[in-house]
Amino acid sequence: MKLAGLMRSSTLDYPGALSAVFFFSGCNYDCFYCHNRSILTGPGTDMEISEALAFLEKRKGLLDAVVLSGGEAALQIGLTELALTIKAMGFMVKLDTNGSLPEVVRAMLEKGALDYVALDYKAPWRRYREIAGENADPEAVKETATLLFDAALPFEMRTTVIPQLGLDDMLEMAREMPVLPRYVLNPYRMPETYREEDLFRLKKPPHTPDAIRAFAEEVRPFQPNVIAY
Numbered sequence: 001m002k003l004a005g006l007m008r009s010s011t012l013d014y015p016g017a018l019s020a021v022f023f024f025s026g027c028n029y030d031c032f033y034c035h036n037r038s039i040l041t042g043p044g045t046d047m048e049i050s051e052a053l054a055f056l057e058k059r060k061g062l063l064d065a066v067v068l069s070g071g072e073a074a075l076q077i078g079l080t081e082l083a084l085t086i087k088a089m090g091f092m093v094k095l096d097t098n099g100s101l102p103e104v105v106r107a108m109l110e111k112g113a114l115d116y117v118a119l120d121y122k123a124p125w126r127r128y129r130e131i132a133g134e135n136a137d138p139e140a141v142k143e144t145a146t147l148l149f150d151a152a153l154p155f156e157m158r159t160t161v162i163p164q165l166g167l168d169d170m171l172e173m174a175r176e177m178p179v180l181p182r183y184v185l186n187p188y189r190m191p192e193t194y195r196e197e198d199l200f201r202l203k204k205p206p207h208t209p210d211a212i213r214a215f216a217e218e219v220r221p222f223q224p225n226v227i228a229y
């Protein structure tokens, strides 16, 4: 296992904590607006895990947490063991996931390897494959969400409010899920790396911050813990 990238310090990636972010290459989804396209297919040879752990050793007492992100981190063989190693060093561990691998999340929960999970909620279930590619599996995402509810683990679901999602979609999504402990609406920004054939979708004018805040107020009756950034 190797890292495709390491963010040494972030105040944004773990709610209320100072974290490092481990990025892994590879993803089984294909969101046209992916911001990490450059690491999806890369070999991920930037940093050995031992190097990343040595970095963490020096940050004991300075960092609170480590975020396992990607790409899709849950595709990595040995992720549970890595998370347990990081926790044994005294850090909290958060997993960022597209929700496609509930069996991995289940195993990590059973072993107590996670403190927080951010689960992507890309679109209404009926539009999942249109937005996240042919491999996207809404049933797996639902199963992952159910595991998180049952585990009573702190978690959030999060939606990038791409231009292709309108108010009707946002309301549909808000109603599709039980009340979430935290539901984050993130603004869309055009990615730096993309496929030419996706340009017509990427160039659609984004919703303004005011429009996203207005969406949040519309969905609040169904998801009272919604936050718009």
Ligand code: SF4
Pocket (backbone or CB within 6 Å): 027, 028, 029, 030, 031, 033, 034, 035, 036, 037, 070, 071, 072, 098, 120, 132
């Ligand atoms: S799930 Fe995340 S990493 Fe994978 S393609 Fe979609 S946005 Fe990119």
